[in-house]
Structure formats: structure tokens, C-alpha cells
Amino acid sequence: MPALRKLIKTTGASVLNCLAIDKLIGMGNGARRAPLIVCYHRVVRDFVDSSVHSMPSLLISTEMFEKQLDWLAENYDLVSMDEVMQALNGNRKAGKKQLATITFDDGYVDFYWNAFPILKRKGIASCVFVVTNLVGTENLQTHDELYLMLSLCMSPETPLARIAADTQTKRLVQIIGKQPDPYSAARHILSSFSNSEVIQLIELMRDRIHVSAQHLKELRSLSWSMLRTLSVQGVTIGSHTQSHALLPRYEQTLMEKELAASRRRLELELGMPIKYLAYPDGQFDERTAQAAEAAGYAAAVTTCQHTSTKRPNFALPRRLLWEKSCTNRRDEFSPAIMSCLLNGVFQYPDNCAQDHSVS
């Protein structure tokens, strides 16, 4: 974020937070009326180190994670997904504090090593949404592998030109040559190419670039035995579909399979009912909400603030948090910015461009 914008945001947040105007705004826009659901992705030991090869906006360091959790625990009543649902369904009395729950998307292995020990020590409930086809495998999510490959082949040590020997590589250079960084290149490729073209590009890079085993290991998913240990210790496990499917783009039968088969697999492996779904990439519409309900889920969470009037429990808004979501211009944790963010002060109507009404 440009320095001036960050300065305005930091100063504005401090003033609004000091006068408690952020909470008033939150009352007005609905952010304080329903329980708060926050969403994290990867929790890593060192943000700077990990952000070289993994999308920064999916990362938070254990240090910043603890600061955000402590602030959340002070300002909210942190509960489980089940307790949030009890409140939403009118079966739980409102307490003094607004309810909040912590969720994690994608089921990265670092939840087990880095996030869970902190949550356990602090006695905070959590919910992890996993991609069932990836659990226990060495396969990575497409966007993660793409970003990793791009970060390696766009790094100063491996200039693209050096590997551009054949026609196919020249094409790759043409595609990403004008992009300033791996993030822009990944966004460009993911938004302009079909899934099979993206996989072809990844394979092209995989053949030409050396990837260390450590990089691959860090981006892996949890295993079934880790998930069993976590669920025995009270972590709620939910589905993030079988293959991280962007559901609104799927034809009906395939969409139903992604929803039902992932739930069934989790129930078989973990021996407990699976009630919750997180739409991959937050993509949903009325058709997917209806299919999620038909597949036996009790609720589904999104990644934006839009909801469904017909099926509100199948479009529960969440707030995305990461390393720099609540920092001031010195990159320090800012409680004022966190409060403003969670109360929807920085929420603009165009934050989400999806059309969720299609049925």
C-alpha cells in the first residue's frame, strides 16, 4: 500500500477507534449484529522468509497471529463454529461481548505445527476447512504451485531469459515477461487461462526449474492422522470441497459431487458428522448455496460480506486476516486498524465483484 494511503488509514483508524465510531459504523452496516467469523490460511514461523515463495496475503507469522488472537480474545467471546450456529439459530442467549470464531482455509500442514499449539495454549476453538483430495498427499494447490514456480523463475538468481531456450519457454516468457512480480504474474495467469492451461504452464516450469524439497513440504496439506488428532482435541473439521472447486463455474452434477463426496470422505475418515463448508475462493451463488444445503451441510462460509436472502446460513460472511491486514505504517500491529477492519469501516461496495444471485 502506498505510504500516504497507509498513513491516512492509520490516522483515520486511530481517531475512529478512540471515539468508538468504528463500533457505531459496525452497528450500522451489520458487522456487529451477527457473530464475527475470521479466516486465516497459513501460519508460518517467519513471514518475510515464507512470503518469498508463498502468496503473502495467505500468510501470518506466529508472532502476529498471537497478537491478533490476544486482541480478539479481549474484545470478543471466542467460541466454536457450533456455538456460532446456535446463536445464529436463536438457541444461545446474547452475552456482553459479540461472539467470534476462528477458521482456517485450505488445511495447510502448518496449522498442525504452528497454529494449533498456540490456539491450544490459549484455549481458543477453531475450525479447519480441508481439500479432501489433497489430504495426506504430496500434491499442492494449483495456485500455490503456480506461485512457487513463478517466484523461482522470476527471481534475480534465475532470470527468465536464461531458461528461454525453446519455443514453449519463450511463450512462457511472453506470458509473464511483462509482469512486475510473481503475485501479478500468478493473478494474470489464474484470471486469463483455463485450469488445464494453468497446469500446462506449471508443468513447463517444473521441467525447467529446480524446486527444493523444503519448499514443497511447507505447502503440503494436513494428513488424515493429523486431522484425527486435531478433531479428537476439539478442532472442528469442515469441507473445502474435494479439489478446491470454484463451484459456481461447475456443472450441476460435478458440483454436487465435490460437495457430497468431500463431506462423505471426511465423515468416513474422522468418524463424526461434518457440518460446515467453506466455498473455495469464497465463490458461491444461489445454485451452490442450494446444493450445499442439499448435500447435508448445516452452514457454509464465504470470504466476502455478501449473503443470501433465501439461505442466510449458506452464505455466512467472514473477515480475512493476514500478516499485514492490521498493521500501521511501521508494520506494527495496530489494534485500531483491526477494530476498524472487523467493524467494516474499510468495506467498500466494490470489494467483491462476484454476482452471487445466479440460480
Ligand SMILES: [Zn+2]
Ligand atoms: Zn481455499
Ligand SMILES: [Zn+2]
Ligand atoms: Zn461477495
